[in-house]
Amino acid sequence: MKRMMALAAACLLAGTAPVAAATVVTAAHMLDPVKGVLLDAPVVVIGDDGRVVALATGAAARPAIPQGAKRLDLGDVTILPGLIDMHVHLDGDATIGGYQGLAYTDTFWTVVGVANARKMLEAGFTSVRNLGSSNYNDVALKEGIEHGYVPGPRIVPATFLIGALGGHCDGTEGLPPSMSDLLPQPNTGSGPDAMRQLVRKLHKNGAQVIKVCATGGVLSKTDAPGAQQLSFEEMKAIADEAHMLGLKVAAHAHGTEGINDALRAGIDTIEHASLADATSFKLAKERGAWFDMDIYDDDYILAEGAKNGTWAESLDKERQIGRKQRETFRAAHAAGVKMIFGTDNGGVFPAGQNALQFATMVQWGMTPAEAIRAATSDAAIALDRAADVGQLTPGHYGDLIAVAGDPLKDVRLLEHPAWVIKGGVVAKGPGAP
Template sequence: MKKHLLSASIAILCLSSLPAQAVTYISAKAMLDVENGTLIQSPLITIDDGVITSIERNKKPKLGKNDELINLPQLTLVPGLMDMHVHLTSDPTVARSERLGQSIPRMAVKSAYFAKKTLEAGFTTVRNVGADGYSVIAVRDGINAGDIVGPRIWAAGPSLGITGGHCDNNRLPPELKYTSTGVADGPWAVRTKVRENIKYGANAIKFCATGGVFSKGTKVGVQQYSLEEMKAIVEEAHMRDLPVAAHAHGTSGIKTAIIAGVDSVEHASFLDDEAIALAKKHGTWLSMDIYNTEYTLSFGEQNGVDEENLKKERQVSKKQRDSFSRAVKAGVNMVFGTDAAIYPHGDNAKQFSRMVEFGMTELQAIQSATINSAKLLKMHNKLGQIKTGYAADIIAVEGNPLENISTLEQIPFVMKAGIVYKTEK
């Protein structure tokens, strides 16, 4: 008995001699509660092991030996932003003809560079909806391992598409017999492709339900994939609890994708009343990239965008913004998705002003990039708010974003999981 008591005493003594876990505190001028749309004055946030453990007001911390206080007396704290539609491998300043010659390893290097740029712009979580090979999956894993710096990434791997459709590559001559990695035709073929993406690490799935703006030989309004094929994709992904995104500009493709059970419709350019009603009925999230039109039409030609693609952008842009306004007015679920890669990475937040211009309140726009996006990813109990028990993904801005949404375009402070990645004190 004495021997056991002595062993226990030694164990307790050893534990008590270990250094205490360092705690981080953040104090600021104010903090935005994105759920209620209120500003909390003089917050003190306690962070332990990357998680928010308490939020108090008008308090001063009792600092331990290894604790840290981050004091931001002129700034307002906002949850880390989330962009649900990016393509980290693509560089809009590089001509499309030149991109054809880029290897998968080169794309991965680009992706790592743009991931860091995106994080420093205040986006602590993104969903990458399509990339050649498994390049962005490798970057995501590198970020998670601490090898490189970047946001949390939900990576879809290669986008699924029909032969000759928007997610295929139609720019090469037939004698090369090239087919994009994600091409699959028929219900069992698409199931196989979903399984393949998951095998190599995808934690999201994306498919092309209609033609697109930046592909060759596709019409944006024409449906790709039948209802049976779309259902097969969704069912296979949902069995593994992965969110499914459907690229869809045209009305028929939008409706079919919603009926098939997708979690989000990307672009959603040509909405009619029935499509809006279906989205509301099914709780489908719409991710509408209404910022990038000006960039494409201003710089597309010099960046090697074909006239065919510019013509389609002119066709889509006003219609998409009209659809956005109608969807907001109808109360459809909306998330923040920019299609970053059509314009420079790091400029993601410039879309907020467009969202307000075309019908959202400032709070709705911010919610689309925080609590709404977290719900889409089924991470609403861990991400999207500055709240006890949530990951310490926190950014700071000058001023009140509820009064001036453009403050989100300049981010002086970025924290992800309790680690500071940018500070301009």
């Protein structure tokens, strides 16, 4: 009865908008992602600034509770830090493939982003790295979320992708010359100096991470995924310029040589990494780079792509590369390459289904603890936000999710969080707005 009364009181408090007082969150268990262990009776005190001010576990250790604090008892659940997806496209819709996107106005995709941001937050992803958008949509979403206009995760935006003319990042790829020649792209260039200039422009306009297309891709129409599209010199200019500005760099790279040149150039995360080899693993370990491999996507693309209008050429490429990417994931993990959680969600499969990838990561070699760490504390390090997210220790944001059971035994529990709390405010759960 006392537990039910506490939960009822929590429901009344949960709908409060900005954090106006400290919040005390209690539950049956807590997963520490760094140690990979389950702890009992956690008490998390989140201050009025949305950050954790105290954490205690076990019946004996109780932190000081600020006067007037709101109490939120989540019941018989396991809490863990809010999840981080290191590769999303908030302004994408996986159900609108191929040429179908040309039927919509340019600003339609910003509206898609508003809906997708809420879906990802309610799925438990309280932080995301948006690796590419049109028209600075991800910066607009970040501003709208931070000012309270719409709900969504914390966003680290890349803005436009940087790439070669006619390459995977060229938004006019697939159009006839009579159209593409009239639509100069703001994100393509040629030569190291042009690449430096693009980095400076994107940083000026709100980019907090830089994304480059080192090789061809799967969902582009005419290029080969394994073909390198930027030279080593161009990628090194991008990495050097970004690092000078305090930005990390992510490289879309399927092909072996493109992956290896990106690593030699000093790029921080390799996205997809489908055809990485033993040299790639060695370079990544030497340079401290991370692999960010979206290995769930093959299931969705091959099952739903044709219905969604995905180009036949893209489906053929996915059939050639999907299985190889999963085998590379297993080999990279076995070799000790650092790996993070990234899904391509929004652009490749429907927004909010991000957590489907956890089971695939476990199927292909990770333990549940490793997969969860890839989406929490390890992701926070790669994101360069380790002091803010990825853990529930004092100083970090009060971002957490709750699941009904032990995710170390069943990682699929993460697909259905019962509660999502961002900065001490309930985003999903009884009483959520």
